[in-house]
Amino acid sequence: MTLPPPIASTAANTILEKLSFCKSLNHIKQLHAHILRTVINHKLNSFLFNLSVSSSSINLSYALNVFSSIPSPPESIVFNPFLRDLSRSSEPRATILFYQRIRHVGGRLDQFSFLPILKAVSKVSALFEGMELHGVAFKIATLCDPFVETGFMDMYASCGRINYARNVFDEMSHRDVVTWNTMIERYCRFGLVDEAFKLFEEMKDSNVMPDEMILCNIVSACGRTGNMRYNRAIYEFLIENDVRMDTHLLTALVTMYAGAGCMDMAREFFRKMSVRNLFVSTAMVSGYSKCGRLDDAQVIFDQTEKKDLVCWTTMISAYAESDYPQEALRVFEEMCCSGIKPDVVSMFSVISACANLGILDKAKWVHSCIHVNGLESELSINNALINMYAKCGGLDATRDVFEKMPRRNVVSWSSMINALSMHGEASDALSLFARMKQENVEPNEVTFVGVLYGCSHSGLVEEGKKIFASMTDEYNITPKLEHYGCMVDLFGRANLLREALEVIESMPVASNVVIWGSLMSACRIHGELELGKFAAKRILELEPDHDGALVLMSNIYAREQRWEDVRNIRRVMEEKNVFKEKGLSRIDQNGKSHEFLIGDKRHKQSNEIYAKLDEVVSKLKLAGYVPDCGSVLVDVEEEEKKDLVLWHSEKLALCFGLMNEEKEEEKDSCGVIRIVKNLRVCEDCHLFFKLVSKVYEREIIVRDRTRFHCYKNGLCSCRDYW
């Protein structure tokens, strides 16, 4: 047999040179074919292997084939760098596959081989493979290497086995600061902060000096506990030991103080940072917004360059949670313009802001963003959409989202039931509740709040009673305060005030101001002066400055025309600096919001609005309208009362909406006038709106503090029961 002539080293070098210029897998394959035909050279095969693994067009199966062509048993010197590269790649699983191939061809692992494999196992939480590797490490006696031991600790913790990690830690013969830090950091990540602090103390006792990294973790953990004692203790340690503070440690300190609302301290450390990173700026934005200092948050936010999704989301949710929904949407639009793609978390804040804003057109725009960003199949997003559309008065859109959901959970059903209840569609809510049961979805506490709320807002007393009883009888759910609240509301609204009081007196949980408020409100509607006073007194015992109780007390007296008593209460309110929330109505047209207070003359079209109001009143009077001043709660002349009731904010908003009725392009997409009000609609406005819907043949949807009124052809969806 004739062997091919050994290749000259110059030829091998030529091929190596060509290999280094390979741009694609095809090039590599062509050279590989050439090598197979002409060259037997270990160095070339290794290089080729390296190239096929690390090239951008990585083809694992090809690389593994090349690997098999390397004379066995391969040395760790050949495969360790590849293990490392694979573990850092976007496909860490490939490391495990490659490791299995090494074992298959009899390759000998050393301590350097274990670290990348462990890193990959950690990344994909492959506990089984990790444990198998532990056995192998044990057999080949690499376990006494502190690096490998730390790798195993990390692996077990990443796979959710913190106790296994602790076992490895306890059995280690030598622990350095990295080992301690790994264990402490993992405890923190598991939320076992007490364990972390205990270990920190043990570490100091065993004379290992903490470094910046470990302190960074400890500071971060202190911040997460929210316990000021820990914050003080760690601060004192840093000062006493004159610890040098690097960027990470300063960031953790700023985060800790910002999280605790100590913005002065946070700002002090923030100022010490010569280079500010995105993390610390985000922490400052978050801290300021938690304290309600949104202007300061916005300043830091504006100063931050190259903001990432987290930073943008922090600013968006800051506004959304502080009840500035328009600002939240503005920042979101800016984010989209800057090319940042929203994720589920950021979209959640935006949806909630839009729900609070209550503008249907904005809701549709937010929904389109969800489509564009491919988030439409996310369960939590769809659940939030149900709530958003419901609060924007888009009941059809709400139904559409619910019916098209690829998957539904109890939250989806509860949200849809609640949406129907909010819109006065109690019978649909009850049908949906029945359908939910047919589809074997177990209702929870929240579901019952929605169903009972529907019953109480539509006067379905008997149904409400049955459903309340079924909570314990059928579903083994113990009613909570909010369920009793619904029952008080159910009886109260239906003028069954004795039954409402009995619910409060017999319930096994302590009542609160909301429950008594519900009874008191019912007493006001039904003119039950004595019981109303009784409820108001209970409220004032629990909360002496409760504005609602003081206002409702004065309302009751006003209804009875006891103006002296009304004045007494008003005096108390003035002394205590308690004010009734002012009625505020908003209407949106062409993307612009127009807000009105009672008797508001600030709008630039104010004259036209009041002229329109006069015209509307004249037309309605022909249809039999007489202003009902029963809701005017001050001692003034009858004529003045008429003005006050006619100048209610929602009437001004309505007239503004009607002024544009001829301008087709300014109408809502369905010709609907939509108004959002912060308080409950009064009796006079309710009648006024019903008549306008008939006389002007317009559909009007009003969102008040608790529900929707859809006025059409002289009727309201609440059937005058609200």
Place this chain on the structure above:
DNA sequence: TTAGGGTTAG
């Protein structure tokens, strides 16, 4: 021919 640990929102 090689090596283990850190900070941000919800």
